[in-house]
Amino acid sequence: MMPGTTGSEPDHVTLRQILAHDEDGVLRLLLAPAGQDVTVHGVVIGDEATARPHEGRIVLAAGPAADPAAATAAVREAARRGAAAVVLREPEGAPVPAEALDAAEECGIVLLARAEWADWGDTLALLRSATAFASAGRGALVADDAGGLVALATATAHSCRGSITVEDTQFRVLAHSATGPGADGVRRSTILSGRVPDRRVAELRRSGLLRALWTSQDVIHRAADGDSPERLVVAVRSGGEMLGSLWAAADGRRLSPDAAQVLRRAAALAVPHLLRHRMRESGTLRREAHALRGLLHRNGDRRAHLWSLGLPPDAPCAVVVAVRGEAEGPGADRALEALAIQATASRSTARALREEGQVAVLLPVTDDGGDPREAMALARELDTLAAGIPDAARVRIGVGQAVRSGLEASLSYEKALLVVRALREREARGRDPQPVRHAGPGDVGPTIDALRMLDAVRPVWESxxxxxxxxxxxxxxxxxxxxxxxxxxxxxxxxxxxxxxxxxxxxxxxxxxxxxxxxxxxxxxxxxxxxxxxxxxxxxxxxxxxxxxxxxxxx
Structure with missing residues (x-):
């Protein structure tokens, strides 16, 4: 019997429930005149241009942080529209203005401060993820996350007459059903090591199954092949976001006729569990993103950034950048999400950063000079994946030169962006018979040199x-x-x-x-x-x- 939900989901959450998930200190509670059990109905970014009511939402006030007048006005405006709370940015070394605190107390509205190292995207992701998890309910399976996920895997295995593995987007095993003595070698090695072996991930990538998994909404069937039994896999998603996957393997007998339906229902029930897993990792992920952003843009202590990323300072690396084209549509962001997942899932040492319209991947390599083979191989894989995503905007991928250390990652990042720019320039000028979607510095060297010279001469021309x-x-x-x-x-x-x-x-x-x-x-x-x-x-x-x-x- 498949486990089910226990009661209807609440139509709201409390501030206390949301803050309970902020283990990394993105938000700091400054004032809660009515306590932390105030009801929250969502998140909204403050907008002075509209007078729509906020109706119990948390408002992200993205204006000047230390300007007392602007901060106070944001608090009063949010309270006037019926917001439950306001989040102000707290710059380093400068507290939230006292005037804003006084206004919040007078208006009876919760006031929160955003950490200096985080950005509004981090804050929005935290609040939405925490709200989604809290809204998922508190049934028996959700209350005890580890036990609940194991129970879900066990019940699903019984219903579909197979062996179940629950994995996150990095192919790490979060839970699994009991493994019998007849289990196939891939399942045994996956469970013993706690993650899918790299050779297996590479095989799935070559077969096209991973691309189908990242983009499909349905259960995918993989027929038995030699010693590998029949398998079914389905992605676990929340609002279109990929959280992980459920795998069912035949275990000495055929899967049940309704195994696909069982797996589909189990994926829906797994959402709150994988959201909890995502929330537990979110603090680390946000700090890693902060560190990678600092390395690529030369901000902060680069050695500390490498330490935060778990990378040695003497390891050669290269940066691969995938930049979305001008076209818009639902496939645009889906393509970038898939590329980021592919890069980190297929290479455990890679670190990916999503920014507006692009994904940057820092990849340790063995070749510390010339054209890095690993980075070019990754670019080819990402190009193939992007080309196969329906309705996706054009993606151009540039590979920067290999540098001796992650301390010099910004040099490789800048070169990768120049390669993308050169690809766009060559296509616009009809230089290539067929548009090229990925390249390294050696492929477009003269165009890069020309662009650099033009950038240097532009001020002279304009004056x-x-x-x-x-x-x-x-x-x-x-x-x-x-x-x-x-x-x-x-x-x-x-x-x-x-x-x-x-x-x-x-x-x-x-x-x-x-x-x-x-x-x-x-x-x-x-x-x-x-x-x-x-x-x-x-x-x-x-x-x-x-x-x-x-x-x-x-x-």
């Missing part, structure tokens, strides 16, 4: 004046025909027929436009210095349009 500046400014305002014509002319080394074919023009039309350049603006394209300035100006104009800055718009 200058003269006929070339006048031409660029006037022609872009009129539609840019001359600029496009000059670009084709210069890129084909002055070959008018070839440039005309590229522009889909008659050669005489192109010659007429070039005469206009000379007659209207007094520009002599036969002069080598003028031709160099013109080539740089045209290229800078194109790069600025396609990419606003040297890092591809990524922070």
């Amino acid at each position: 200058g004046a003269g006929p070339v500046h006048e031409l660029i400014r006037a022609d872009l305002a009129a539609g840019g025909d001359l600029v496009r014509s000059l670009a084709a002319f210069l890129e084909t080394s002055g070959d008018v027929p070839r440039a005309a074919r590229r522009l889909v023009l008659h050669p005489n039309t192109l010659r007429y436009r070039l005469r206009r350049v000379r007659e209207r603006f007094g520009i002599d394209l036969d002069d080598p210095d003028t031709r160099l300035v013109m080539a740089l100006a045209v290229r800078l104009t194109q790069v600025v349009r396609e990419d606003p800055g040297p890092s591809g718009g990524q922070s």
Whole structure:
């Protein structure tokens, strides 16, 4: 008999329940005039532009942290709209203004402070995860998380007549049913080591089963193969977020006819347990993200960051960056989530950081110079996975050079972003017959050098004046025909027929436009210095349009 829920789920949670899950100190309770048992109905980001009621929600006040007037106004506005609590950012060394505390006490609203090391994304994730877990109910299986998950695995194994393993997204075993003497070798080694062996993960990746698991909502069937028995697997999800998976293996007999239905129901019942597991790890994950962000962006103590990540300071590494394209849709974030999971699940030493529109992976490598083979292999795997996700935005993947230590990870990260930028530049200019989605520095070296030179010369160009500046400014305002014509002319080394074919023009039309350049603006394209300035100006104009800055718009 499959275990079931015990009663209906509550339609709200309390502040006390939420704070009980904050084991890492993301939030600090400053004031609770009515106590910690105040009812909470969700989370909202403060927005001064709308007057919608907050109806018992926790408001994240993302304004200036130490500005007494702004903080006080945020507290009063949240209370006026009926919020249950307000979270203010607490900068390092500067307490929340006393005026905000006084306003909270006067209005009778809970006041919380966000830790300086966390960001609003961390805070929002904590509150939503804690709320989701608290809302899942307190049945017998939920109350004792470890025992409850084991009980769920045991009951599921009995119902589907197989062996059950519950795993997180890192393929670590969280619970399993009893293992008989006839269990297959993969199951025995997985349970004994506490995680799926790396060779097995690699096999599942090659077969395409992992890609199906990350993207499918249904039970996946894997037929028996040699000594490996028939298996069923289903992802455990909460609101679209991947929490882990349930595996059922035939154990000396065939799985029950309704095994897929049993496994699907068990996955739903496993959600609160895996949310608890996620919450227990969330503090570590947030600190790891903070440390990895510091390494990549050169913030804080880099040795302390490496220690937080569990990586030695003398290990060579490389950074792989996957950047989402401009298209939007439900597949965009799903693709980045899948790439982050794939990178860390298939390589236990890898560390992944999700930021706006991208995933950065720090990967220890054995090759400390040239083109790191492990990093390029990971880029190929991520490219294949991203290409197979339905409705996903285009993802370009860049590999940075291998560096001698994680202390120099920012150098590899910057190079990886340049590689992505070079891929976008080459595609926009039609340099490759087929768009390339992943590359290393050696693959696009000349384009990277050109982009760096253009970045260096941009301030000189923008501060200058003269006929070339006048031409660029006037022609872009009129539609840019001359600029496009000059670009084709210069890129084909002055070959008018070839440039005309590229522009889909008659050669005489192109010659007429070039005469206009000379007659209207007094520009002599036969002069080598003028031709160099013109080539740089045209290229800078194109790069600025396609990419606003040297890092591809990524922070």
